[in-house]
Amino acid sequence: MLNGILQSLRTGLIPGNRNADNIDRELETFDYALFLSKSVQTSGIKAGLLKSFGFGQVGGELLVVHSDYLFATLTQDQLEKYNDRLEKRDVKASRYWQDTLVGNHSFVQVKSHAPFTAEQDKSVYLNPLARAKYDSKSGEYKF
Incomplete structure (x- = not known):
């Protein structure tokens, strides 16, 4: 909807x-x-x-x-910064889509486990500001 x-x-x-x-x-x-x-x-x-x-x-x-x-509430500078970030996201999304079409990876990459350990789960669930970060070396999200 x-x-x-x-x-x-x-x-x-x-x-x-x-x-x-x-x-x-x-x-x-x-x-x-x-x-x-x-x-x-x-x-x-x-x-x-x-x-x-x-x-x-x-x-x-x-x-x-x-x-x-x-967008009408943003200053010209804020709008330009937003548009720059939007353009970068569009380029990354287009690259991802192209890589999917040529078979470099599947469109959906299913996770096999949570980005946090069993010992961390309580602190993650109870912290509204908890965020996982992408680790480019392992190719996974981690805390």
Whole structure:
């Protein structure tokens, strides 16, 4: 669902529900409820609200705001630094994808063990600031 909201924020396209063919008449009387069966292209979406209702009355809610509003709060210098870092990430991601396509490694590299020892697990789980660091010599993440 989050991926769908992110795509809608990026493209302005609101996907329709192709299976919305038997909406109860009572629901159709609300002025602000919209039941789309076809996609709608907008000039842009500013935000999206994601609601998830789980088992046992447990649910979550997430407000996703378009990145333009975040970037508008940055100074020119901060924005340039961010764009430089973004460009470097894009180059690394492209290189990784190319290496995957030519068979240098698999796309998903499954870990065989946690990046911490059994003795460290309590301190890792109880420390919200605990972060693993990549060790280029071993090719693994470690504490």
